[in-house]
Amino acid sequence: MAESNFIYYRGFPMVRSGNEIYYGSMGDRFVTKLTIRESEKYKDAEIPTKVMVQMIPTSPTPEDLAKIRKGEMNSLYEALDTAHVWLTKELFGA
Template sequence: MNAKFNTYKGYPLVRNGNDIYYGYMSDPYVIFIQILDTTEESGEKVTSKVRVVQMDTNEPNPLKAFVKNTERECGLYEALDIANVWLEKALKN
């Protein structure tokens, strides 16, 4: 079975509720985005606060896998831009 994923700037996005994983799980790092709060604009729910976490996919202990994180009052696209910058930098090293 070949699953098709949504992508952003060439990396897959997998969402489950308010949790989004960005990147390939086979790479050394992946980004976890958690939607913490939403607001309503024009009848639609819009992301207003997120947590972005860079995770080491080779670390067996989930508590030690968190490399760096931030909480921001921003929309989903800004969170994805942060995630993309972090992922690109981490994978170059």
């Protein structure tokens, strides 16, 4: 079995590059993109205070383009929780 170097949150992989976090599998119809827009310094860490969440299709079709969602959250946890709900509803109908 191939070893995975991804971090997983609630069953979906996450990849971070700079201020962008991609949550979800590129093999699925949709992934979410979290963009850290603002952060505050707390001790030695940067804590995100504004995070843009976008659900985007991996292979755009007219049907999938109509399902694009976006919103702005006040914490990384809130953004990840929202991204998880959006992906779960779209991929599994739950």
